[in-house]
Amino acid sequence: xxxxxxxxxxxxxxxxxxxxxxxxxxxxxxxxxxxxxxxxxxxxxxxxxxxxxxxxxxxxxxxxxxxxxxxxxxxxxxxxxxxxxxxxxxxxxxxxxxxxxxxxxxxxxxxxxxxxxxxxxxxxxxxxxxxxxxxxxxxxxxxxxxxxxxxxxxxxxxxxxxxxxxxxxxxxxxxxxxxxxxxxxxxxxxxxxxxxxxxxxxxxxxxxxxxxxxxxxxxxxxxxxxxxxxxxxxxxxxxxxxxxxxxxxxxxxxxxxxxxxxxxxxxxxxxxxxxxxxxxxxxxxxxxxxxxxxxxxxxxxxxxxxxxxxxxxxxxxxxxxxxxxxxxxxxxxxxxxxxxxxxxxxxxxxxxxxxxxxxxxxxxxxxxxxxxxxxxxxxxxxxxxxxxxxxxxxxxxxxxxxxxxxxxxxxxxx
Amino acid sequence: xxxxxxxxxxxxxxxxxxxxxxxxxxxxxxxxxxxxxxxxxxxxxxxxxxxxxxxxxxxxxxxxxxxxxxxxxxxxxxxxxxxxxxxxxxxxxxxxxxxxxxxxxxxxxxxxxxxxxxxxxxxxxxxxxxxxxxxxxxxxxxxxxxxxxxxxxxxxxxxxxxxxxxxxxxxxxxxxxxxxxxxxxxxxxxxxxxxxxxxxxxxxxxxxxxxxxxxxxxxxxxxxxxxxxxxxxxxxxxxxxxxxxxxxxxxxxxxxxxxxxxxxxxxxxxxxxxxxxxxxxxxxxxxxxxxxxxxxxxxxxxxxxxxxxxxxxxxxxxxxxxxxxxxxxxxxxxxxxxxxxxxxxxxxxxxxxxxxxxxxxxxxxxxxxxxxxxxxxxxxxxxxxxxxxxxxxxxxxxxxxxxxxxxxxxxxxx
Numbered sequence: 001x002x003x004x005x006x007x008x009x010x011x012x013x014x015x016x017x018x019x020x021x022x023x024x025x026x027x028x029x030x031x032x033x034x035x036x037x038x039x040x041x042x043x044x045x046x047x048x049x050x051x052x053x054x055x056x057x058x059x060x061x062x063x064x065x066x067x068x069x070x071x072x073x074x075x076x077x078x079x080x081x082x083x084x085x086x087x088x089x090x091x092x093x094x095x096x097x098x099x100x101x102x103x104x105x106x107x108x109x110x111x112x113x114x115x116x117x118x119x120x121x122x123x124x125x126x127x128x129x130x131x132x133x134x135x136x137x138x139x140x141x142x143x144x145x146x147x148x149x150x151x152x153x154x155x156x157x158x159x160x161x162x163x164x165x166x167x168x169x170x171x172x173x174x175x176x177x178x179x180x181x182x183x184x185x186x187x188x189x190x191x192x193x194x195x196x197x198x199x200x201x202x203x204x205x206x207x208x209x210x211x212x213x214x215x216x217x218x219x220x221x222x223x224x225x226x227x228x229x230x231x232x233x234x235x236x237x238x239x240x241x242x243x244x245x246x247x248x249x250x251x252x253x254x255x256x257x258x259x260x261x262x263x264x265x266x267x268x269x270x271x272x273x274x275x276x277x278x279x280x281x282x283x284x285x286x287x288x289x290x291x292x293x294x295x296x297x298x299x300x301x302x303x304x305x306x307x308x309x310x311x312x313x314x315x316x317x318x319x320x321x322x323x324x325x326x327x328x329x330x331x332x333x334x335x336x337x338x339x340x341x342x343x344x345x346x347x348x349x350x351x352x353x354x355x356x357x358x359x360x361x362x363x364x365x366x367x368x369x370x371x372x373x374x375x376x377x378x379x380x381x382x383x384x385x386x387x388x389x390x391x392x393x394x395x396x397x398x399x400x401x402x403x404x405x406x407x408x409x410x411x412x413x414x
Numbered sequence: 415x416x417x418x419x420x421x422x423x424x425x426x427x428x429x430x431x432x433x434x435x436x437x438x439x440x441x442x443x444x445x446x447x448x449x450x451x452x453x454x455x456x457x458x459x460x461x462x463x464x465x466x467x468x469x470x471x472x473x474x475x476x477x478x479x480x481x482x483x484x485x486x487x488x489x490x491x492x493x494x495x496x497x498x499x500x501x502x503x504x505x506x507x508x509x510x511x512x513x514x515x516x517x518x519x520x521x522x523x524x525x526x527x528x529x530x531x532x533x534x535x536x537x538x539x540x541x542x543x544x545x546x547x548x549x550x551x552x553x554x555x556x557x558x559x560x561x562x563x564x565x566x567x568x569x570x571x572x573x574x575x576x577x578x579x580x581x582x583x584x585x586x587x588x589x590x591x592x593x594x595x596x597x598x599x600x601x602x603x604x605x606x607x608x609x610x611x612x613x614x615x616x617x618x619x620x621x622x623x624x625x626x627x628x629x630x631x632x633x634x635x636x637x638x639x640x641x642x643x644x645x646x647x648x649x650x651x652x653x654x655x656x657x658x659x660x661x662x663x664x665x666x667x668x669x670x671x672x673x674x675x676x677x678x679x680x681x682x683x684x685x686x687x688x689x690x691x692x693x694x695x696x697x698x699x700x701x702x703x704x705x706x707x708x709x710x711x712x713x714x715x716x717x718x719x720x721x722x723x724x725x726x727x728x729x730x731x732x733x734x735x736x737x738x739x740x741x742x743x744x745x746x747x748x749x750x751x752x753x754x755x756x757x758x759x760x761x762x763x764x765x766x767x768x769x770x771x772x773x774x775x776x777x778x779x780x781x782x783x784x785x786x787x788x789x790x791x792x793x794x795x796x797x798x799x800x801x802x803x804x805x806x807x808x809x810x811x812x813x814x815x816x817x818x819x820x821x822x823x824x825x826x827x828x
Binding site for chain 1: 453519560567581586589629633746751790
């Protein structure tokens with residue numbers, strides 16, 4: 001469960017699975033209250049109520065074609081050489097030897113049991129010739145065929161996509177209850193960090209992580225509370241953390257092992273019980289990650305390196321936010337199987353996240369590892385479109401090996 | 415190129431490829447003007463400018479580790495049994511036999527060429543013992559290693575995702591130019607259509623298509639102009655179309671072959687030249703699709719059936735909107751290879767879109783066709799998470815066949 005490593009400050013690293021278990025055992029997920037929104041504002045929101053059909057969909061039998069509604073039996077034996085002649089009626093009941101014109105979607109009139117397609121008929125004055133027989137029910141959408149009254153149409157905890165909106169509209173839902181958006185406060189720490197747009201001091205770099213983390217939060221559907229950049233000073237960090245704890249969760253980056261002093265984890269453990277429950281995870285990149293809970297609110301403390309931040313987010317923030325969103329199932333990135341184009345080594349005992357560029361060539365998917373020495377090179381992420389997880393018991397990936405790739409951007413042709 | 419079919423109103427169907435060529439040959443893509451937005455508002459927008467690095471990233475050599483910056487040569491031969499003793503210096507230049515403490519991300523001081531990891535050292539007063547040698551450049555992020563000055567960091571026409579925002583921030587871009595959002599006006603037509611939330615008349619159904627099309631537009635990043643529902647009356651449709659043409663494109667559904675009168679295509683051809691350029695496409699579902707151009711603006715006329723609308727959108731609206739967004743490459747849905755779980759038939763001569771439910775089982779992906787008689791059953795889309803395209807020269811899919819599935823929702827385990 002614990003991996004011993006020779007590194008100051010991290011005598012013990014929790015395995016990823018252990019860290020997840022330990023954190024989610026302790027953290028209490030508080031979902032923001034559900035709100036009612038108009039259907040037109042519900043895209044991508046998470047449904048907070050189970051939608052049960054209050055009536056059959058369609059409500060009544062409807063024509064699935066442009067044509068003529070008839071009693072099926074009267075068409076039996078009809079052919080182009082021996083058409084059946086039927087009288088057109090305008091009233092609603094279709095008797096024997098009668099037909100009523102219907103367009104796609106029209107209710108099938110009383111008395112009729114099938115629809116003859118327009119192309120299999122010929123109109124002559126107020127009569128039609130029917131050239132082909134239809135079976136009972138043919139070209140008819142039966143009531144309840146789409147969704148039956150009382151059936152669960154959409155489950156709670158689903159993220160609403162365009163087709164869900166369509167079904168909800170069909171069922172007459174002009175408003176739906178969705179979960180409120182969880183608020184995630186995002187903070188970058190470090191004396192070497194300057195906010196983009198500001199004047200950098202000597203040795204400072206522009207803040208990357210807050211932009212990446214905020215984007216990842218928004219992508220999932222959380223609201224971001226921007227805490228800005230804090231210097232490595234206890235007072236400043238404490239004050240920002242306090243503000244952040246008014247949100248539903250806090251994500252910080254930097255300061256996990258800065259100056260050997262572990263400023264952030266210390267502050268979090270002092271801020272409230274249980275404080276830090278995980279510090280140091282057997283993953284690469286992302287090892288100096290710390291996970292804590294203060295006043296019942298999750299506080300994720302990510303390292304300073306941007307690539308480490310992205311994977312720490314992937315592993316810890318994504319499942320957390322998915323639960324806070326009210327999703328019934330963790331939302332995983334689109335994935336596919338691809339062949340690794342070259343050998344990659346990984347550290348035994350660590351879960352390794354290998355950035356790859358997936359492309360399609362001759363109908364096959366390939367994953368090309370994007371080489372990177374460290375986890376500070378943000379350009380390695382823009383050159384990648386996915387990643388492969390190498391489990392702890394593997395020393396790497398073999399050339400030609402088929403692996404599951406999780407995608408964070410589009411896949412092109414080679 | 416043209417497929418002859420026996421159906422009133424559609425003597426000739428254009429193949430999908432022909433329809434696409436014909437439409438995109440004539441249509442003139444007008445991209446909304448670029449606007450400057452703060453980085454924090456740029457997520458998912460399409461970059462309108464090529465971003466060239468104005469300086470090396472990192473600007474200077476930086477430490478990739480917590481440790482001590484040294485001249486690499488002085489560590490050669492060091493071991494735990496025979497450590498090198500170096501004097502700690504606070505000033506900026508590191509001379510021979512000297513070391514300066516650095517944290518990850520700190521600039522490497524003048525004179526130093528490598529960083530010894532903290533764990534390979536022991537501090538004794540104002541000196542350190544170095545237990546392992548480092549090669550020149552070891553544990554150092556060289557200036558320009560991430561992005562070199564003058565290099566293209568992000569190309570124009572890219573949709574900005576969290577990792578792009580990170581790189582732009584690193585490069586000091588607090589504002590970026592993105593393309594304006596194209597406006598798409600969305601209209602549903604048909605006497606049988608009632609707006610959800612309103613009172614339905616006998617035989618009316620709630621509008622599904624406007625909600626689906628609006629959702630699909632928004633998903634791509636277009637703005638929706640809601641034209642509501644129009645009855646099958648020339649005056650009403652003409653008036654709504656006129657309003658819609660103030661937007662950048664119009665998408666309607668219904669009225670493509672209603673009452674045999676092809677109301678929408680007629681109105682569009684009357685509204686301006688060239689009017690309708692495609693009417694009837696050899697695809698299933700989606701056959702009665704019409705494509706037109708009025709006053710230089712694209713007008714897409716989709717059928718009334720919701721499932722047909724989704725696939726017509728996929729085939730015609732998606733590439734159109736991608737171009738209007740300024741994307742340099744059409745954005746395709748995530749896709750994967752999966753095994754078809756059972757045989758499916760398709761119509762020779764039509765491009766057939768088969769709804770499937772993809773699931774993963776024992777590390778393999780499977781695609782289970784979602785059976786559906788017609789294209790009116792919106793619930794078939796909520797039961798699916800992807801689709802397979804059966805080309806015109808195939809009569810279906812075989813059981814066990816490996817096919818490419820395009821995904822419109824998440825994939826779960828079996």
